[in-house]
Amino acid sequence: MEIDIERQQKAREYARIRRRLSFVDLGIATAGLLIVFATGLDKWLRNAIQNISFLSWQPVHGWYPLQVLLYFLLAILVYQLITLPLGYYSGFVLPHRYGISTMSLKSWVNDLLKGFGLGLILEAAAITLIYGLLAFQPLTWWLWVAIIMLFFSVIMANLAPILLFPLFYKFTPLPEGELTQRLLALTQRANTRVRGIYSMQMSNKTTAANAALMGLGNTRRVVVGDTMIDRYTIDEIEVVLAHELGHHVHSDIWKLIISQSLLMLGGLYVANLILHGVVAAGFYLSLMDAATLPFFFLLTGIFSLIVMPISNSYSRLIEYQADEYALQTTHKVDSFKSAMTRLANQNLAEIEPSPIVEIFFHSHPSISKRLKHAEEFAHRPNYAFNASASAPS
Numbered sequence: 194m195e196i197d198i199e200r201q202q203k204a205r206e207y208a209r210i211r212r213r214l215s216f217v218d219l220g221i222a223t224a225g226l227l228i229v230f231a232t233g234l235d236k237w238l239r240n241a242i243q244n245i246s247f248l249s250w251q252p253v254h255g256w257y258p259l260q261v262l263l264y265f266l267l268a269i270l271v272y273q274l275i276t277l278p279l280g281y282y283s284g285f286v287l288p289h290r291y292g293i294s295t296m297s298l299k300s301w302v303n304d305l306l307k308g309f310g311l312g313l314i315l316e317a318a319a320i321t322l323i324y325g326l327l328a329f330q331p332l333t334w335w336l337w338v339a340i341i342m343l344f345f346s347v348i349m350a351n352l353a354p355i356l357l358f359p360l361f362y363k364f365t366p367l368p369e370g371e372l373t374q375r376l377l378a379l380t381q382r383a384n385t386r387v388r389g390i391y392s393m394q395m396s397n398k399t400t401a402a403n404a405a406l407m408g409l410g411n412t413r414r415v416v417v418g419d420t421m422i423d424r425y426t427i428d429e430i431e432v433v434l435a436h437e438l439g440h441h442v443h444s445d446i447w448k449l450i451i452s453q454s455l456l457m458l459g460g461l462y463v464a465n466l467i468l469h470g471v472v473a474a475g476f477y478l479s480l481m482d483a484a485t486l487p488f489f490f491l492l493t494g495i496f497s498l499i500v501m502p503i504s505n506s507y508s509r510l511i512e513y514q515a516d517e518y519a520l521q522t523t524h525k526v527d528s529f530k531s532a533m534t535r536l537a538n539q540n541l542a543e544i545e546p547s548p549i550v551e552i553f554f555h556s557h558p559s560i561s562k563r564l565k566h567a568e569e570f571a572h573r574p575n576y577a578f579n580a581s582a583s584a585p586s
């Protein structure tokens with residue numbers, strides 16, 4: 194198994210185009226917000242909505258939940274409509290041109306609408322929660338939001354494999370066989386248990402392969418894409434399963450939830466200071482003013498740009514440790530390397546992105562780093578000893 198030079202050329206091109214498109218998207222959002230602030234559109238919309246009498250219900254003085262919701266809905270719809278052509282190009286046209294997507298336009302639109310609807314419900318709930326807490330707990334709202342979000346993330350991580358992902362993918366338990374036996378052996382050696390191994394139908398959407406650990410508690414499971422099951426050797430899939438099991442053994446889903454909650458807490462605290470500042474300076478009527486929404490979007494955008502390299506660095510560390518776990522438990526260095534090589538070729542993954550790109554955008558170490566890791570593992574002085582002492586025969 195060798196890295197396909199021609200595919201690598203395409204992979205670099207594909208990554209470059211996608212990066213440029215995300216910069217264009219960022220540019221549109223920034224320009225849009227600047228126009229809104231410069232023209233006073235944010236306040237104009239609030240005044241217009243204020244005149245609609247049936248939206249004037251206020252559970253506490255100064256908080257108009259229905260006005261805030263309508264404001265949010267209009268802002269999101271306008272943004273979605275403006276960026277729809279870009280989304281169509283980067284989400285449908287481009288992946289087809291590069292042979293990654295296998296979706297029909299109809300099913301792509303279907304997924305898009307489902308994702309949009311789901312996002313809308315969750316975001317509307319979050320907005321209502323935030324502005325309600327701003328009304329009732331103007332000084333400690335940020336702490337409450339962070340705590341509630343933490344609980345919500347835990348519940349969502351638990352429910353996602355049975356509630357959310359099945360909306361987009363079909364899951365079937367892998368039948369008893371070589372693969373389930375191998376996973377069972379791996380979990381027994383790790384003295385742990387996962388609730389099952391599922392095949393995820395990805396081939397009707399993409400040519401790319403993937404696997405993942407999903408769920409918390411009673412829903413935790415290892416999921417392998419049918420695009421991987423079909424094309425990889427049993428040894429290669431075993432190494433991938435061991436990597437996913439590594440995430441489980443290291444409690445990585447918990448680590449991610451907690452680290453993200455801490456970052457969120459910091460971000461919300463800073464947002465609290467800024468929000469009180471701009472309201473005190475007379476830019477808005479109150480903390481719960483619907484016109485603060487565009488400003489809130491701006492803060493959220495800046496926050497995610499700052500957090501992106503931080504959470505990606507942490508994710509790469511976690512992924513490195515899962516690779517280490519896979520190598521240590523299986524000792525199948527060659528299968529690890531061939532699985533990585535297959536992934537690079539199949540998923541059109543750039544094996545060696547520029548360091549700055551990797552730091553900002555990549556949640557996993559580059560394939561070349563993962564291959565080097567395996568190489569380095571094979572040359573560790575005690576590898577041969579370990580291999581004979583603890584590898585299964």
Ligand SMILES: [Zn+2]
Pocket residue numbers: 436437440512515
């Ligand atoms: Zn992983």
